[in-house]
Amino acid sequence: MTSLQNKNILITGASSGIGKETAIELAKMGANVILAGRSSAKHESVISELQVIAPQGKFKYIPLELEDLNSVRECARQFLDLNLPLHILINNAGVYGQKGATKQGFEVHFGVNHLGHFLLTLLLLDSLKASASASTPSRILNLASGAHRYATKWDWKALQKPTKTMTTMIEYGISKLSNILFTLELAEQLKNTHVLCFAIHPGIVKTDIWRHLPGAVQSFMNITPILSPYEGARTTLYCATDCPASEHGQFLTNCKRETPTALGQDHKLAKELWQRSLEWTGLNTTSA
Numbered sequence: 207m208t209s210l211q212n213k214n215i216l217i218t219g220a221s222s223g224i225g226k227e228t229a230i231e232l233a234k235m236g237a238n239v240i241l242a243g244r245s246s247a248k249h250e251s252v253i254s255e256l257q258v259i260a261p262q263g264k265f266k267y268i269p270l271e272l273e274d275l276n277s278v279r280e281c282a283r284q285f286l287d288l289n290l291p292l293h294i295l296i297n298n299a300g301v302y303g304q305k306g307a308t309k310q311g312f313e314v315h316f317g318v319n320h321l322g323h324f325l326l327t328l329l330l331l332d333s334l335k336a337s338a339s340a341s342t343p344s345r346i347l348n349l350a351s352g353a354h355r356y357a358t359k360w361d362w363k364a365l366q367k368p369t370k371t372m373t374t375m376i377e378y379g380i381s382k383l384s385n386i387l388f389t390l391e392l393a394e395q396l397k398n399t400h401v402l403c404f405a406i407h408p409g410i411v412k413t414d415i416w417r418h419l420p421g422a423v424q425s426f427m428n429i430t431p432i433l434s435p436y437e438g439a440r441t442t443l444y445c446a447t448d449c450p451a452s453e454h455g456q457f458l459t460n461c462k463r464e465t466p467t468a469l470g471q472d473h474k475l476a477k478e479l480w481q482r483s484l485e486w487t488g489l490n491t492t493s494a
């Protein structure tokens with residue numbers, strides 16, 4: 207087992223599913239884990255489990271509501287106030303099947319799954335850079351999805367409106383495509399640093415994420431071969447530890463590089479999404 211002794215890792219959405227299993231495995235490898243998410247009760251309960259599994263580890267909860275960019279800023283501030291190095295950031299939290307808009311008016315999947323994590327990442331980037339070295343790069347992991355394939359066209363206007371479709375498949379697909387495009391451009395921005403980034407499809411995993419979807423989809427999930435959250439955490443753990451620099455900026459599933467759709471390889475679109483995300487989050491710098 208790879209050692210993550212003395213490594214500080216911030217993970218979003220570790221109250222359940224893939225995030226919780228990831229946090230457990232990271233703790234077993236000796237990491238100190240900071241859990242950022244919206245339910246203090248759920249995260250404190252996970253922390254109690256981690257303390258039993260890894261009594262030497264340090265674990266902390268920081269509130270984070272990704273539907274509100276002010277909460278994202280506050281989360282980053284609370285982490286930076288700890289004055290700890292940050293070796294790995296895992297942007298894991300996600301929603302599927304919710305409807306509506308975020309506090310700042312973005313479609314809820316886009317706002318939570320992409321924009322909130324975009325802001326969090328950029329606010330923590332200096333810390334990730336400062337904690338990295340050539341022999342031990344820092345790492346940024348973005349949980350994307352094979353469902354980015356549902357996004358067959360791009361509509362900028364739809365990103366600033368409430369969810370339009372009944373199934374939310376298109377909106378979820380766009381948000382997961384955004385995770386891949388963000389990783390693509392982030393890799394460019396980080397070219398001359400010791401920070402690596404990866405986008406991940408964890409497989410189809412039995413978690414709470416399906417709970418907002420229509421009954422028919424949930425029935426389909428019951429007959430589809432599906433991974434446990436433990437199995438679903440595998441590619442995340444690989445990217446957090448052994449995945450080499452040659453995979454920087456790539457989309458991985460089952461611990462291997464996978465080719466995303468043509469939209470997911472569109473560098474021009476990735477750059478435009480980066481620029482607009484900077485404007486929408488109020489970050490006025492043009493490079494990381």
Ligand SMILES: NC(=O)c1ccc[n+]([C@@H]2O[C@H](COP(=O)([O-])OP(=O)(O)OC[C@H]3O[C@@H](n4cnc5c(N)ncnc54)[C@H](OP(=O)(O)O)[C@@H]3O)[C@@H](O)[C@H]2O)c1
Nearest residue numbers: 219221222223224272273299300349351410411413414415
């Ligand atoms: N399960 C799959 O088959 C699958 C496939 C491809 C990709 N993924 C991706 O894997 C990641 C983890 O999903 P999962 O399947 O493990 O789902 P999950 O069990 O539902 O976990 C999602 C986590 O995100 C948190 N979250 C949701 N909305 C949030 C918000 N507004 N602010 C802060 N935290 C929020 C949840 O917190 P609460 O407990 O408060 O809801 C929970 O901790 C997601 O990015 C998902 O898109 C999953």
